[in-house]
Amino acid sequence: MTNTAGSRGGRFDQLFVNLGPQHPSTHGVLRVGLTLEGEVIVKAEPDIGYLHRGSCKLAETRGYHQCVVLTDRWDYVSAMPNNLAFCLAAERLMGLEIPARARHLRVVMCELNRIASHLLFLGTYGIDLGAFTPFLHAFREREMILDLYEMLCGARLTYNYIRIGGVMSDITQEWAAKTREFLGFFKPRMREYDDLLSFNPIFLARTEEVGLIDARQAVAWGLSGPNLRGSGVSYDVRKADPYSSYERFDFDVPLGKRGSCWDRYYCRALEMRQSVRIVEQALDGLPAGDIAAKGVSKTPKPPPGEAYAHVEASRGDLGIYLASDGGAAPFRLHARAPSFINLAILQEMLVGRKVADVVAILGSIDIVLGEADR
Amino acid sequence: MGVILEKFPKAAKALPGGSVALTTADAFIGWSRKYSLWPVQFGLACCAIEMMAAYAARFDFDRMGVIPRASPRQADVMLIAGTVVKKMAEPVIRLYHQMPEPRFVVSMGSCANCGGPYYDSYSVVKGVDRLIPVDVYIAGCPPRPESLLYAVVKLQEKILKMKLAKGAGATPQQETGARNINA
Numbered sequence: 012m013t014n015t016a017g018s019r020g021g022r023f024d025q026l027f028v029n030l031g032p033q034h035p036s037t038h039g040v041l042r043v044g045l046t047l048e049g050e051v052i053v054k055a056e057p058d059i060g061y062l063h064r065g066s067c068k069l070a071e072t073r074g075y076h077q078c079v080v081l082t083d084r085w086d087y088v089s090a091m092p093n094n095l096a097f098c099l100a101a102e103r104l105m106g107l108e109i110p111a112r113a114r115h116l117r118v119v120m121c122e123l124n125r126i127a128s129h130l131l132f133l134g135t136y137g138i139d140l141g142a143f144t145p146f147l148h149a150f151r152e153r154e155m156i157l158d159l160y161e162m163l164c165g166a167r168l169t170y171n172y173i174r175i176g177g178v179m180s181d182i183t184q185e186w187a188a189k190t191r192e193f194l195g196f197f198k199p200r201m202r203e204y205d206d207l208l209s210f211n212p213i214f215l216a217r218t219e220e221v222g223l224i225d226a227r228q229a230v231a232w233g234l235s236g237p238n239l240r241g242s243g244v245s246y247d248v249r250k251a252d253p254y255s256s257y258e259r260f261d262f263d264v265p266l267g268k269r270g271s272c273w274d275r276y277y278c279r280a281l282e283m284r285q286s287v288r289i290v291e292q293a294l295d296g297l298p299a300g301d302i303a304a305k306g307v308s309k310t311p312k313p314p315p316g317e318a319y320a321h322v323e324a325s326r327g328d329l330g331i332y333l334a335s336d337g338g339a340a341p342f343r344l345h346a347r348a349p350s351f352i353n354l355a356i357l358q359e360m361l362v363g364r365k366v367a368d369v370v371a372i373l374g375s376i377d378i379v380l381g382e383a384d385r
Numbered sequence: 386m387g388v389i390l391e392k393f394p395k396a397a398k399a400l401p402g403g404s405v406a407l408t409t410a411d412a413f414i415g416w417s418r419k420y421s422l423w424p425v426q427f428g429l430a431c432c433a434i435e436m437m438a439a440y441a442a443r444f445d446f447d448r449m450g451v452i453p454r455a456s457p458r459q460a461d462v463m464l465i466a467g468t469v470v471k472k473m474a475e476p477v478i479r480l481y482h483q484m485p486e487p488r489f490v491v492s493m494g495s496c497a498n499c500g501g502p503y504y505d506s507y508s509v510v511k512g513v514d515r516l517i518p519v520d521v522y523i524a525g526c527p528p529r530p531e532s533l534l535y536a537v538v539k540l541q542e543k544i545l546k547m548k549l550a551k552g553a554g555a556t557p558q559q560e561t562g563a564r565n566i567n568a
């Protein structure tokens with residue numbers, strides 16, 4: 012903390028506070044420079060780049076299949092949609108047709124990952140606001156999903172499961188049975204979270220009137236995902252621009268009303284229920300057939316051109332732009348990362364709030380710095 | 386602590402039966418240190434999610450006396466969980482120097498060990514041991530929570546072997562300035 016102005020002219024009581032990069036509640040290495048007047052924030056400057064690993068540049072030196080590995084590590088809390096976005100763009104570039112079974116399997120994995128990611132949010136958001144118990148509950152269920160992934164592809168976080176042309180491996184009978192068992196276990200648990208956290212009076216008091224974003228503001232700042240839907244704007248890539256056979260599934264898009272921290276939180280809680288529905292439908296109607304397109308080269312060299320694909324990742328609209336010059340590595344890879352864009356609104360939202368609300372607001376945006384910085 | 390560590394062994398050796406007192410003290414201090422390893426609560430990247438899993442119900446880090454502290458001033462261990470990029474290098478060094486001695490560092494994951502999947506990236510420090518001394522390395526991308534538990538066990542073994550007469554792990558690091566992170 013430094014007193015910026017002091018008595019040498021300027022406002023006497025302005026204080027500059029550094030939040031991060033090491034702070035237990037910034038969800039990674041985000042730094043926010045806060046200028047305070049008493050307890051009220053007058054200026055907030057998010058400072059990113061503490062996790063900039065240059066993966067978009069690295070992609071230009073890797074083959075297409077190797078790039079999938081890099082995408083795993085963007086949004087490391089839910090890596091499957093990242094894999095999927097990249098593969099969709101690459102497949103568009105190569106003009107590949109994906110078998111129906113592979114498309115369904117991709118949906119199953121992405122939705123399970125959405126549950127895992129929202130569970131992590133739920134747990135850590137509880138910690139941010141001083142409730143430790145939901146974290147333990149949420150992680151118990153999350154571990155079960157990670158076990159399923161481990162059974163499937165051997166990894167708990169960085170899956171590299173969705174490959175260009177299809178998926179890495181087929182599911183077994185045992186896996187499907189375990190997944191159903193998990194869903195059966197999980198459904199009543201969502202009521203438990205509501206009792207523990209969602210309708211807890213202390214939690215409500217700290218989130219209900221805090222961090223309001225109205226619909227116009229949300230659109231103007233380019234928010235996406237639960238942050239946008241929390242403000243009541245119904246936009247979901249799965250509905251608006253279906254990919255990977257999402258048009259075949261029956262699910263709702265939960266919306267918030269006022270765009271408060273609680274609305275965003277509860278949107279995620281409701282989304283988990285919808286994800287459960289999608290997984291059940293996908294498992295029930297899993298078509299037979301191949302799990303990968305035939306004839307995908309090990310070192311693909313797509314014809315020169317560009318492609319863009321976007322998916323509804325756990326944090327919002329994740330878009331991948333790929334350009335090829337006919338070589339074995341992408342000529343250019345660009346990601347429209349939802350965390351990065353959602354983060355920008357902080358500079359407007361935090362102004363005029365009290366210091367005590369900062370953590371509640373920051374947590375409700377649910378950013379992953381690996382994706383914001385890449 | 387530093388003063389005691391420096392003065393106590395010399396004083397104890399001068400007394401009759403002093404070395405017995407010294408080994409007893411060694412055993413006692415090592416035993417108490419070993420079961421209260423408090424890490425700085427700070428995660429960098431993907432590996433930090435596995436670190437969180439280790440704190441949660443299934444792996445239950447608390448039973449080994451590992452309880453995260455929000456401030457480096459109260460911590461003994463720094464778990465470097467994730468990629469250290471050049472912009473983060475300065476804060477990591479500063480955090481390390483803010484920890485009281487004796488302090489330990491666990492490098493978790495390939496990124497912190499050597500750069501991992503970003504071994505040829507322009508912005509990543511190729512191993513945190515270029516910045517600060519590391520006690521235990523864990524391989525994996527990300528390592529499983531079990532390996533983190535194992536690393537703590539290894540660190541406990543190391544602590545038990547520390548001798549007061551040899552400084553007991555207090556390795557004053559005077560320099561705090563920037564290092565060559567581009568090397």
Ligand code: SF4
Nearest residue numbers: 431467494495496526
């Ligand atoms: S070692 Fe792997 S999992 Fe860990 S931070 Fe690096 S890329 Fe992420």
